[in-house]
Amino acid sequence: xxxxxxxxAEKEIERYRAMISDPMxxxxxxxxxxxxVLWATKRGKKEVTLETCDLGExxxxxxxxxxxxxxxxxxxxxVMDIEQRLLWCMEKIQDLDTADVRRRRFGxxxxxxxMQDLVAFIANKSSGMKYQLQESHPxxxxxxxxxxxxxxxxxxxxxxxxxxCHGDDGKRIRLQALPNFSKAGKDAQDTMGGWPTYRVSQSQxxxxxxxxxxxxxxxxxxxxxxxxxxxxxxxxxxxxxAAGGEITVPSIKx
Amino acid sequence: xxxxxxxxxxxASLIVLSGAAHAQQAAPTKVDPAVVDKYVQSMWxxxxxxxxxxxxxxxxxxxxxxxxxxxxxxxxxxxxxREKASVVFPADGKxxxxxxxxxxxxxxGTGGQFTDGPxxxxxxxxxxxxxxxxxxxxxxxxGPSLQNYGKDRKFDPAEARxxxxxxxxxxGVFPCxxxxxxxxxxxxxxxxxxxxxxxxxxxxxxxxx
Numbered sequence: 001x002x003x004x005x006x007x008x009a010e011k012e013i014e015r016y017r018a019m020i021s022d023p024m025x026x027x028x029x030x031x032x033x034x035x036x037v038l039w040a041t042k043r044g045k046k047e048v049t050l051e052t053c054d055l056g057e058x059x060x061x062x063x064x065x066x067x068x069x070x071x072x073x074x075x076x077x078x079v080m081d082i083e084q085r086l087l088w089c090m091e092k093i094q095d096l097d098t099a100d101v102r103r104r105r106f107g108x109x110x111x112x113x114x115m116q117d118l119v120a121f122i123a124n125k126s127s128g129m130k131y132q133l134q135e136s137h138p139x140x141x142x143x144x145x146x147x148x149x150x151x152x153x154x155x156x157x158x159x160x161x162x163x164x165c166h167g168d169d170g171k172r173i174r175l176q177a178l179p180n181f182s183k184a185g186k187d188a189q190d191t192m193g194g195w196p197t198y199r200v201s202q203s204q205x206x207x208x209x210x211x212x213x214x215x216x217x218x219x220x221x222x223x224x225x226x227x228x229x230x231x232x233x234x235x236x237x238x239x240x241x242a243a244g245g246e247i248t249v250p251s252i253k254x
Numbered sequence: 255x256x257x258x259x260x261x262x263x264x265x266a267s268l269i270v271l272s273g274a275a276h277a278q279q280a281a282p283t284k285v286d287p288a289v290v291d292k293y294v295q296s297m298w299x300x301x302x303x304x305x306x307x308x309x310x311x312x313x314x315x316x317x318x319x320x321x322x323x324x325x326x327x328x329x330x331x332x333x334x335x336r337e338k339a340s341v342v343f344p345a346d347g348k349x350x351x352x353x354x355x356x357x358x359x360x361x362x363g364t365g366g367q368f369t370d371g372p373x374x375x376x377x378x379x380x381x382x383x384x385x386x387x388x389x390x391x392x393x394x395x396x397g398p399s400l401q402n403y404g405k406d407r408k409f410d411p412a413e414a415r416x417x418x419x420x421x422x423x424x425x426g427v428f429p430c431x432x433x434x435x436x437x438x439x440x441x442x443x444x445x446x447x448x449x450x451x452x453x454x455x456x457x458x459x460x461x462x463x
């Protein structure tokens with residue numbers, strides 16, 4: 001009896017998931033459109049657009065750039081994820097004071113987020129492509145090793161690590177299925193291939209920065225610094241687990 | 255004698271459990287702890303008080319991290335002894351509170367998050383990980399089912415006391431357990447832990463129905 005109800009509950013969740021992945025009704029594409037406008041908007045003290053920003057594939061080249069992030073950038077001598085790189089371009093190319101952009105890093109009911117919109121636009125230019133892990137530069141290697149260590153690092157009043165909830169196959173928290181990121185393969189591919197995503201429950205296009213902020217919140221850890229190297233390291237580690245996975249973004253999720 | 259037996263059978267199940275997990279995972283990449291710390295700092299060096307110290311690991315967290323929850327026999331014993339010694343039982347010796355309040359402890363998943371206020375209700379969120387009352391279908395599977403927990407143990411007061419110790423500090427029973435140490439971290443109050451035990455051990459509790 002309880003088992004039958006359980007199966008029904010799971011079927012219901014599947015039905016809901018199928019419904020919200022209909023691309024024709026995905027408001028995430030509004031963020032893509034806003035991002036496209038922002039990319040070509042003159043801003044900052046230099047009154048220029050972002051169109052010469054090099055996301056790794058050459059200035060202004062967007063196709064496939066997201067699929068190779070995070071990666072090492074010679075000009076900054078750092079490994080960066082998409083959000084760190086965009087902030088860098090705003091500051092270096094546009095000479096934009098990014099305080100306001102950072103304040104609106106996560107969009108809310110009354111305001112949009114430039115970062116969410118730009119990430120949606122740029123990531124969408126890698127839709128249909130596969131994640132290509134960058135791990136040749138020593139700083140990329142360090143980033144990946146640190147990301148793995150952070151993934152398994154237990155701390156805080158709950159004693160949790162990411163692996164507590166994402167370390168085994170087929171686990172659930174309440175009724176929510178938990179993808180396993182402790183090994184390379186399908187879970188990581190399916191998950192990472194769907195970020196950034198439009199979150200129906202939040203009515204926002206969300207990026208990986210937001211997702212990890214939210215997981216650290218559940219872990220009762222302090223709010224992690226936006227666009228910090230720790231978040232980039234975790235993202236790099238999960239891209240490694242997702243290597244070869246196809247990107248289809250923006251996706252739409254609960 | 256009895257604790258010894260429990261300890262060794264748990265040790266055996268620990269090896270079985272983590273052995274299964276490790277079979278799929280790649281071997282850990284070696285990395286200098288100072289490098290990892292730099293990344294930890296990048297996320298939290300600017301965290302306000304009293305949050306600032308939260309990311310700092312205690313000895314148990316450090317060993318469980320380093321060994322991926324698979325401590326050496328020596329560390330296993332050391333952790334168990336240290337964590338068990340932290341358990342403070344209620345002064346009056348009564349570990350069974352009110353099962354209805356315990357049901358709230360088991361269901362409440364809020365409190366202590368950086369978006370919560372100081373008055374946000376706190377709970378143990380046991381249902382996140384455990385099946386408990388059969389009527390509650392929304393349960394997680396990170397921990398074992400606790401259905402009929404008290405009934406299966408014949409409502410034995412000694413077992414209730416063990417459950418209190420488990421909730422207070424899960425690692426005093428099972429080193430590197432994934433279950434939070436609710437009492438050690440003062441995340442739950444003594445009353446809340448007693449109520450959670452009642453939820454498991456009161457014959458009237460839906461867990462035992």
